[in-house]
Amino acid sequence: MADLTSLIGALGGEFLPGTVVLAGAGCGDVGSLTLDVLALLRRCDALVYDALVDESVLALANPGARRIAMGKRAGGQSAHQDEINLCLATLAGEGLRVLRLKGGDPGVFGRGGEEAAFLLTRGIDCRWLPGVSAALGCGAAAMIPLTHRGLSRSVTLITGRQIGGDASRHWQQSLALGSTLVFYMGVAQAAAIAASLKLAGADGALHCALVRDGGRPGQRLEFCCLDELATSARNLGGDGPCLIMVGEVCAIGEELTALRAGLGRLSATEVAHG
CATH class of the missing domain: 3.40.1010.10 (Tetrapyrrole methylase, N-terminal domain)
Structure with missing residues (x-):
């Protein structure tokens, strides 16, 4: 010591x-x-x-x-x-x-x-x-890789507080590259985020995850698709900081979470699936 x-x-x-x-x-x-x-x-x-x-x-x-x-x-x-x-x-x-x-x-x-x-x-x-930063901390706590071979070669960090208007044009290139999108402070704008992404060409089945109180004992994690993002955000509960992750890497995180659940190792984390 x-x-x-x-x-x-x-x-x-x-x-x-x-x-x-x-x-x-x-x-x-x-x-x-x-x-x-x-x-x-x-x-x-x-x-x-x-x-x-x-x-x-x-x-x-x-x-x-x-x-x-x-x-x-x-x-x-x-x-x-x-x-x-x-x-x-x-x-x-x-x-x-x-x-x-x-x-x-x-x-x-x-x-x-x-x-x-x-x-x-x-x-x-x-x-x-x-x-x-929250993208790294929440990603690790939820076992969601920000990049993954064959799925995502880049990460885009976005503030969710100013989503609106023709935001869709900003996401087209990132979506085309398969970039993982991480929205900070965006839970209140979940419906607008989903709408903007779909206007930019995103599929409604695109995998998403919401991480509330990431890295804390009361962490809440919810997996859903883009079409369900707004509903999942409303149902998540709690008032702690929440991060939204969008991209196929979220499917990897969901799979890893399911494997850990099978080992009985998720007692400290509440997980929901949209």
């Missing part, structure tokens, strides 16, 4: 007073937290965190650190981005070592670029530490 403590203490890189580190807490609970981020959690003077950061992660922070919750959860009450930017700058201006902790990865729908630009243009040094 002493060796592990020494190792963690040496990780994370330079963390000077008056600087900010934008870090990813990963997808799910503490299991996907990187050692670099853990090291800075223990050393930070101020912790500014999103609503998606699991309590098991927050519990590892320096007990003396100032903690500030800053929302940013789809469909819920959120702090305005300008308010977050100003908070980070103010804390750094007080000479604190500020850790800005985001669910997933700061560079994947995490507005890390906006926050970094705000700080750097004001002379406040900042850098990033990566986290396990």
Whole structure:
């Protein structure tokens, strides 16, 4: 244990007073937290965190650190981005070592670029530490490969919050290539997503999966086809973060899940089939 403590203490890189580190807490609970981020959690003077950061992660922070919750959860009450930017700058201006902790990865729908630009243009040094993004974390937790030989050679990450209008034209090339489509924050737009994909030429039988609370003990997983996506989204239940995956790789995930169920190994995961 002493060796592990020494190792963690040496990780994370330079963390000077008056600087900010934008870090990813990963997808799910503490299991996907990187050692670099853990090291800075223990050393930070101020912790500014999103609503998606699991309590098991927050519990590892320096007990003396100032903690500030800053929302940013789809469909819920959120702090305005300008308010977050100003908070980070103010804390750094007080000479604190500020850790800005985001669910997933700061560079994947995490507005890390906006926050970094705000700080750097004001002379406040900042850098990033990566986290396990939801596509990777949920894919692994649900045993859905993002790529698979003969089925998918690419992955497209899409924000589901702005689906609408003639979105179908954006998906035509990805569908033609057999790319796996991963929609973040899209469960409320499931009907629009399905409609747009079908307008782009997708078959209604195309395999899909929804992963609610991916990587957490209460994870819920539902497999369905594109025609059933909106209904499955309504029936999924819960209010935690939900990822939508579309592509033939979801059929591989469903097969692997069925094999694990046959071994009696799915007690911690609720699985439904559309």
